[in-house]
Amino acid sequence: AxxxxxxxxxxxxxxxxxxxxxxxxxxxxxxxxxxxxxxxxxxxxxxxxxxxxxxxxxxxxxxxxxxxxxxxxxxxxxxxxxxxxxxxxxxxxxxxxxxxxxxxxxxxxxxxxxxxxxxxxxxxxxxxxxxxxxxxxxxxxxxxxxxxxxxxxxxxxxxxxxSLSSFNSPFDRYARGESQALPEKAQQGFNLFMGKAACGTCHFAPTFAGLVPPFYTKNESEILGVLESPEEEPELDKDRGRIANAIHSEQAWIYERSFKTSTVRNSELTAPYFHNGAYKTLEQVIDFYDHGGGAGLGLEVKNQTLPADSLKLTPAEKEALIAFMRSLTDTAIAKTPHY
Structure with missing residues (x-):
């Protein structure tokens, strides 16, 4: 590719x-x-x-x-x-x-x-x-x-x-050496994204989605234990995900509640989040991951692929992660057409 x-x-x-x-x-x-x-x-x-x-x-x-x-x-x-x-x-x-x-x-x-x-x-x-x-x-x-x-x-x-390509965000221009205008907090957020927060182990650069390196030919799906609502008593979302996609070879327990890893590019504009749209803000999304997903919140999630351990992110680190994700905003291609 x-x-x-x-x-x-x-x-x-x-x-x-x-x-x-x-x-x-x-x-x-x-x-x-x-x-x-x-x-x-x-x-x-x-x-x-x-x-x-x-x-x-x-x-x-x-x-x-x-x-x-x-x-x-x-x-x-x-x-x-x-x-x-x-x-x-x-x-x-x-x-x-x-x-x-x-x-x-x-x-x-x-x-x-x-x-x-x-x-x-x-x-x-x-x-x-x-x-x-x-x-x-x-x-x-x-x-x-x-x-x-x-x-x-x-x-x-x-x-x-x-044709809907989006690789000209402030972060992209900074990474290519075309600009020095990336705020320090966004730079810290990138390091956290690829390091301590471990976001980059599923949201792979450069698409920051589930397109797997080094060949970028296959997509992965993950089991996160997404909740029906992050604002209520924790309960797993009932959507069965990939196991119910009508593809016979994927009707296996490893795909129960497994969903495609979507991109975090332009996530500043794409709320609400996850397959069920239950998470209204990036702050709620970061908190969910920080707690270790559904299993980290004490729910039984079969074969959760997200580690259930807390990331132990500080408030400042969470802010930096969001600053980085916002630096991935690039909608120049998304102009309203004349039709």
């Missing part, structure tokens, strides 16, 4: 996005990207015409939605889990918190067919969009014909999402 042309570990070119997609670099084009962007913000691709990809992935919120659990196509309901950021989402070999999809293209298919989300089919999408002259023109530019087809939709969405 390494890009040999990259000159820095924290460069946007360090990892090759096309390594992770079915879409090849040769197939991609400005026209395909434009088509994907238009599809992303178009609610017509959902059955009820009310939900677009941007409904749950708002660029103003680093492509999340600010909800504990995202809006559903079913009136009065929400979907099963919190909406993760799409910034740097391409850098993964598995998608969704339960890792049930194996590519960006598959991830889009799950959303399209899911009755709680778009609840539609490609035939319906094609019927709706075929009467739009702009879509026909974009399809002509991207594929050489005006026929709206299933493969074109998934490739176009992949083209747009893989």
């Amino acid at each position: 390494w890009n040999p042309a990259s000159r820095h570990f924290f460069s946007s070119r360090f990892l090759d996005p096309y390594f992770y997609t079915e879409l090849t670099e040769k197939e991609d084009s400005p026209a395909l990207h434009q088509l994907g962007e238009k599809l992303f913000y178009d609610a017509r691709i959902s059955r009820n015409g009310k939900l677009s990809c941007a409904s749950c992935h708002n660029p103003r919120l680093a492509f999340t939605d600010g909800r504990a659990k995202s809006e559903s196509s079913v009136a009065g309901k929400s979907v099963q889990r919190n909406s993760p950021t799409l910034l740097n989402a391409v850098y993964a070999d598995r998608y969704f918190y339960d890792l049930r999809a194996f590519s960006l293209e598959q991830q889009a298919e799950h959303v399209i067919f899911n009755h709680a989300e778009f609840n539609t089919a490609h035939e319906d999408i094609a019927t709706k969009l075929s009467g739009d002259a702009q879509y026909r023109s974009l399809y002509q530019q991207a594929f050489g014909n005006r026929h709206i087809q299933r493969e074109g939709v998934s490739k176009a969405l992949a083209s747009y999402v893989l």
Whole structure:
């Protein structure tokens, strides 16, 4: 997955996005990207015409939605889990918190067919969009014909999402030697993140997510013992996670309550946190880890992969960790489109 042309570990070119997609670099084009962007913000691709990809992935919120659990196509309901950021989402070999999809293209298919989300089919999408002259023109530019087809939709969405790169935060510029403006507290936080606090043992640089070095070809999932609510008497969240992802080979006890490790990049903007969106602030998240997760709080968590021992972080160290995470904010790519 390494890009040999990259000159820095924290460069946007360090990892090759096309390594992770079915879409090849040769197939991609400005026209395909434009088509994907238009599809992303178009609610017509959902059955009820009310939900677009941007409904749950708002660029103003680093492509999340600010909800504990995202809006559903079913009136009065929400979907099963919190909406993760799409910034740097391409850098993964598995998608969704339960890792049930194996590519960006598959991830889009799950959303399209899911009755709680778009609840539609490609035939319906094609019927709706075929009467739009702009879509026909974009399809002509991207594929050489005006026929709206299933493969074109998934490739176009992949083209747009893989472009959502976020490697130009204050920390990145400091690490690349382009700036000396990183506050001392954020520098201390980085050292804590990679050291005493042990965050970097699961949130691996440079994505600060679960993409595992040194080859960056596989994602890991972790069992943390996330609570239903950090503000009430400790009780484990009931979501079974990866073991219930409908992949037969993963219906094993080692995946009970196991969830994909998400990125901490742009976490300043992506509250609430964890798969259930139960944690409203970064302070609550740091306190949860400091206590040793669910097991550290005295709950029985089978095969918890997070050590149950307290990290014994001081208030100043917690502040430094949050300062570092805030220094990873970079949403320059997340400008509101003209669609």
